[in-house]
Amino acid sequence: MKVVLLGTGGPRPDPHRMATTTLIRLGDENILFDAGRGVMVQAAKAGVPLHAINPVFITHHHFDHIGDLYDVMLNTWLHGRKDALRIFGPPDTGRLVNTLLTQVYDKDITWRDKGEPTFGGWKPVIAEDIIAGPVLDTGRWKVSAEFVRHGDGLGMPPAFLKRWTCLGYRFEAEGKVIAISGDTVPCEGLMRLAHNADLLVQCCFLATPEIDNEHFRRLAEHTLACGDTVGKLATAAGVKRLALTHHRPRIGSDMLRALRADVEADFFGEIIMGEDLMEIEV
Numbered sequence: 001m002k003v004v005l006l007g008t009g010g011p012r013p014d015p016h017r018m019a020t021t022t023l024i025r026l027g028d029e030n031i032l033f034d035a036g037r038g039v040m041v042q043a044a045k046a047g048v049p050l051h052a053i054n055p056v057f058i059t060h061h062h063f064d065h066i067g068d069l070y071d072v073m074l075n076t077w078l079h080g081r082k083d084a085l086r087i088f089g090p091p092d093t094g095r096l097v098n099t100l101l102t103q104v105y106d107k108d109i110t111w112r113d114k115g116e117p118t119f120g121g122w123k124p125v126i127a128e129d130i131i132a133g134p135v136l137d138t139g140r141w142k143v144s145a146e147f148v149r150h151g152d153g154l155g156m157p158p159a160f161l162k163r164w165t166c167l168g169y170r171f172e173a174e175g176k177v178i179a180i181s182g183d184t185v186p187c188e189g190l191m192r193l194a195h196n197a198d199l200l201v202q203c204c205f206l207a208t209p210e211i212d213n214e215h216f217r218r219l220a221e222h223t224l225a226c227g228d229t230v231g232k233l234a235t236a237a238g239v240k241r242l243a244l245t246h247h248r249p250r251i252g253s254d255m256l257r258a259l260r261a262d263v264e265a266d267f268f269g270e271i272i273m274g275e276d277l278m279e280i281e282v
């Protein structure tokens with residue numbers, strides 16, 4: 001099977017990176033993790049048959065991870081999707097999907113369903129809210145989720161945090177394990193999902209020299225893993241290969257080299273510096 005890094009950037013527009021979104025290709029199946037900026041354009045560039053993207057696993061509800069979810073729902077249909085599109089994600093995913101379908105794109109869908117019926121009319125989308133635990137087992141592959149920590153220590157109101165669930169995913173097929181960290185700092189959930197993984201696709205936002213003010217120190221501690229912790233967590237989890245994603249926009253490659261040096265100091269397996277449209281055989 002093959003992992004395609006469709007996007008390796010974050011919320012800020014980056015001429016070189018779309019938002020962090022990862023695709024697993026297994027035979028004729030295309031399993032999507034997140035749906036950030038540019039997902040369908042990138043999938044087209046990668047030569048993925050767009051109708052065959054299904055299901056989708058959402059890690060959390062930041063816009064760099066769900067911003068183009070509408071595009072996945074509509075363009076899989078416009079390219080001939082026959083079955084219902086299944087979308088799994090943290091609590092409120094069903095509400096978000098329903099809002100897009102019934103409040104934002106309802107006229108567009110009606111147009112293409114009734115006026116110019118695309119592939120015989122609308123094909124449904126089924127969203128399911130999930131928490132940590134087994135999510136799906138098709139017999140050919142299975143996915144489980146873990147809670148991860150993305151912003152828990154920032155002092156947000158408890159009522160907000162009750163509604164803020166972030167997930168990472170563990171994908172198993174052909175005797176191999178691919179772990180998708182989601183956005184997180186090191187935490188127990190991440191260690192479990194990455195345990196002995198053949199490949200960990202890991203958010204890794206800043207090189208140590210970039211953590212140069214209080215804002216970034218807080219970010220590295222509570223929001224996104226950075227070069228100071230990623231190698232250590234990968235080693236502790238027994239990960240075999242590490243693909244680094246969720247990069248900030250950078251000018252030049254000095255800080256990418258610094259980031260690799262950071263991680264190399266703590267992790268002795270293969271380190272893949274993620275770039276958009278990179279394909280990784282597993």
Ligand SMILES: [Zn+2]
Binds near residue numbers: 062064183
């Ligand atoms: Zn993000």
